Amino acid sequence: xxxxxxxEATEARKRLYTVRRERRTVGLVPTMGALHAGHRKLIEEARxxxxxxxxxxxxxxxxxxxQEDFDRYPGKLSVDLRVCEELGVDAVFAPGVDEMYPFSHRxxxxxxxxxxxxxGRFRPGHFKGVTTVVLKLLHIWTPDRAYFGxxxxxxxxVIKQMVQDLNLPVLIQEVATVREPDGLAVSSRNEFxxxxxxxxxxxxxQALQEAARQVKEGIREAGLVxxxxxxxxxxxxxxxVEYFELVDPERMRPANDLRSAVRACSAVHVGNVRLxxxxxxxxx
Amino acid sequence: xxxxxxxEATEARKRLYTVRRERRTVGLVPTMGALHAGHRKLIEEARxxxxxxxxxxxxxxxxxxxQEDFDRYPGKLSVDLRVCEELGVDAVFAPGVDEMYPFSHRxxxxxxxxxxxxxGRFRPGHFKGVTTVVLKLLHIWTPDRAYFGxxxxxxxxVIKQMVQDLNLPVLIQEVATVREPDGLAVSSRNEFxxxxxxxxxxxxxQALQEAARQVKEGIREAGLVxxxxxxxxxxxxxxxVEYFELVDPERMRPANDLRSAVRACSAVHVGNVRLxxxxxxxxx
Numbered sequence: 001x002x003x004x005x006x007x008e009a010t011e012a013r014k015r016l017y018t019v020r021r022e023r024r025t026v027g028l029v030p031t032m033g034a035l036h037a038g039h040r041k042l043i044e045e046a047r048x049x050x051x052x053x054x055x056x057x058x059x060x061x062x063x064x065x066x067q068e069d070f071d072r073y074p075g076k077l078s079v080d081l082r083v084c085e086e087l088g089v090d091a092v093f094a095p096g097v098d099e100m101y102p103f104s105h106r107x108x109x110x111x112x113x114x115x116x117x118x119x120g121r122f123r124p125g126h127f128k129g130v131t132t133v134v135l136k137l138l139h140i141w142t143p144d145r146a147y148f149g150x151x152x153x154x155x156x157x158v159i160k161q162m163v164q165d166l167n168l169p170v171l172i173q174e175v176a177t178v179r180e181p182d183g184l185a186v187s188s189r190n191e192f193x194x195x196x197x198x199x200x201x202x203x204x205x206q207a208l209q210e211a212a213r214q215v216k217e218g219i220r221e222a223g224l225v226x227x228x229x230x231x232x233x234x235x236x237x238x239x240x241v242e243y244f245e246l247v248d249p250e251r252m253r254p255a256n257d258l259r260s261a262v263r264a265c266s267a268v269h270v271g272n273v274r275l276x277x278x279x280x281x282x283x284x
Numbered sequence: 285x286x287x288x289x290x291x292e293a294t295e296a297r298k299r300l301y302t303v304r305r306e307r308r309t310v311g312l313v314p315t316m317g318a319l320h321a322g323h324r325k326l327i328e329e330a331r332x333x334x335x336x337x338x339x340x341x342x343x344x345x346x347x348x349x350x351q352e353d354f355d356r357y358p359g360k361l362s363v364d365l366r367v368c369e370e371l372g373v374d375a376v377f378a379p380g381v382d383e384m385y386p387f388s389h390r391x392x393x394x395x396x397x398x399x400x401x402x403x404g405r406f407r408p409g410h411f412k413g414v415t416t417v418v419l420k421l422l423h424i425w426t427p428d429r430a431y432f433g434x435x436x437x438x439x440x441x442v443i444k445q446m447v448q449d450l451n452l453p454v455l456i457q458e459v460a461t462v463r464e465p466d467g468l469a470v471s472s473r474n475e476f477x478x479x480x481x482x483x484x485x486x487x488x489x490q491a492l493q494e495a496a497r498q499v500k501e502g503i504r505e506a507g508l509v510x511x512x513x514x515x516x517x518x519x520x521x522x523x524x525v526e527y528f529e530l531v532d533p534e535r536m537r538p539a540n541d542l543r544s545a546v547r548a549c550s551a552v553h554v555g556n557v558r559l560x561x562x563x564x565x566x567x568x
Contacts, residue, residue, distance in 0.1 A: 009451050013453065104445075104448075104449075105449050106395050106396040106397050106398065106445055106449060107393065107394065107395045107396075107415075107445060107446050107449035107450055108393070108394055108396075109391065109392070109393050109394075109450075110391065110392055110393075110394065111390050111391045112390040112391075112392075113390050114390065131391075135450055136449075136450055136451050139450055139451040139452050139453065140451045142453070161388075161390055161391060162391050164388075165388075165389050165390060165391035165420075166391055166393075166419055166420055166423055167293050167420050167423040167424045168423050169297065169423065169426070
């Protein structure tokens with residue numbers, strides 16, 4: 001079957017009608033386009049678990065702050081479509097901004113607490129934009145499963161909380177981060193790094209690994225582990241640290257006790273590019 | 285078929301599976317119990333339009349303010365069940381507060397603008413509580429149609445806006461207000477009025493009717509029409525006016541121009557009972 005390209009929510013409803021009549025399960029991979037190896041893995045996972053796979057491509061203005069990189073974000077739709085075709089995706093949903101947020105749009109969804117720290121603290125309104133667009137996509141496609149990357153761990157935690165709180169009948173699947181050879185998490189934003197900054201960016205993963213190493217070695221004081229990570233980042237002059245935290249993996253709040261699993265999460269600016277990454281750490 | 289009583293969202297999912305397999309349409313009537321003639325009409329409407337009807341009974345703490353009448357609201361479940369049985373309802377969903385809002389609940393849904401005026405101004409947080417619980421019920425029951433009373437016109441407008449903005453696949457049906465012989469809109473709260481206050485309460489409908497009469501007579505100045513309604517209410521010493529407004533029926537904002545349809549909306553306190561009512565007015 002050829003890849004279908006849809007732009008409107010009403011088309012989705014019609015298309016789903018036949019998919020559901022054939023009792024096929026639906027997998028949704030929400031993206032902002034500029035598809036890379038991380039997205040490929042999400043799509044492959046969806047392809048292996050669901051009968052019918054739709055990839056949404058929508059650069060969601062609601063989740064970008066006024067000073068952020070909304071304008072340089074979009075990739076080329078034709079390139080993204082080729083990736084989807086190659087991976088056996090059934091449909092791509094690429095709505096315009098007016099389709100998702102007509103002039104009359106006035107509704108938003110918010111998850112408290114999990115959005116207070118980490119990116120939530122530095123990107124006010126970001127997660128409200130994420131949950132609102134994801135809820136819309138979940139309503140439009142009513143998937144059995146939806147796929148999100150572990151790189152955006154706070155986002156995935158927030159979406160899981162929303163799904164649970166609102167009784168949404170969907171399974172949220174978190175897919176492991178894909179990394180470059182030096183450990184840098186694959187991201188659309190990596191493309192904006194020049195060679196020098198690209199090299200410096202490797203410190204982000206090194207800092208997370210150092211935190212993991214220390215926890216596994218038995219250090220139980222969060223402050224020490226955090227400082228060890230920060231030391232690595234601060235040694236790199238091209239990096240400005242936004243945050244480096246050890247958090248409870250479900251509530252996404254600073255963890256003081258390192259006897260159960262924690263997630264080391266960090267956001268840094270490398271030149272004018274903002275990168276995030278994280279590692280789940282199981283104490284030895 | 286006997287009436288089924290369900291208390292948990294997971295039971296809903298199981299029950300729906302067979303209903304959907306039989307390709308029956310589902311109608312949801314969300315209530316806070318204490319069922320009266322207004323609810324009966326909602327249920328009858330659902331019964332006539334849908335194959336399978338579920339009535340939810342849940343006094344939603346999120347939509348009551350700290351000084352409001354949450355505690356005296358609940359009716360007797362056994363009485364409500366009898367009403368549902370008599371009207372041929374298929375299932376009653378009566379979840380506990382812990383089922384709807386476990387300790388971990390952190391998500392809310394909000395509709396802007398439509399909630400700024402009228403009850404939204406006097407009951408901060410009320411509509412956020414309404415949209416959150418209604419969205420949960422819509423996810424739990426995935427009805428084809430859901431039924432709301434015209435008496436709560438602002439609530440219905442807010443829910444319609446949410447459904448549209450979030451691409452929810454459900455039809456919101458607004459059912460006309462049921463009135464007592466003197467015009468008082470039927471409400472669970474009428475039971476709390478003693479005979480003297482009950483008599484005074486009749487002024488609310490009279491004030492709305494007077495506004496309608498003036499618009500139909502050709503008066504096009506909102507301020508004059510509003511004052512005529514207020515005059516009637518203020519003549520009644522047992523009534524304290526919260527608001528009396530003419531609004532755009534969709535956006536629920538004060539209307540200055542009475543050349544298209546407007547809704548006269550009012551909230552009053554009669555003794556310690558708060559009553560609301562409204563009338564849609566089509567200019568002659």
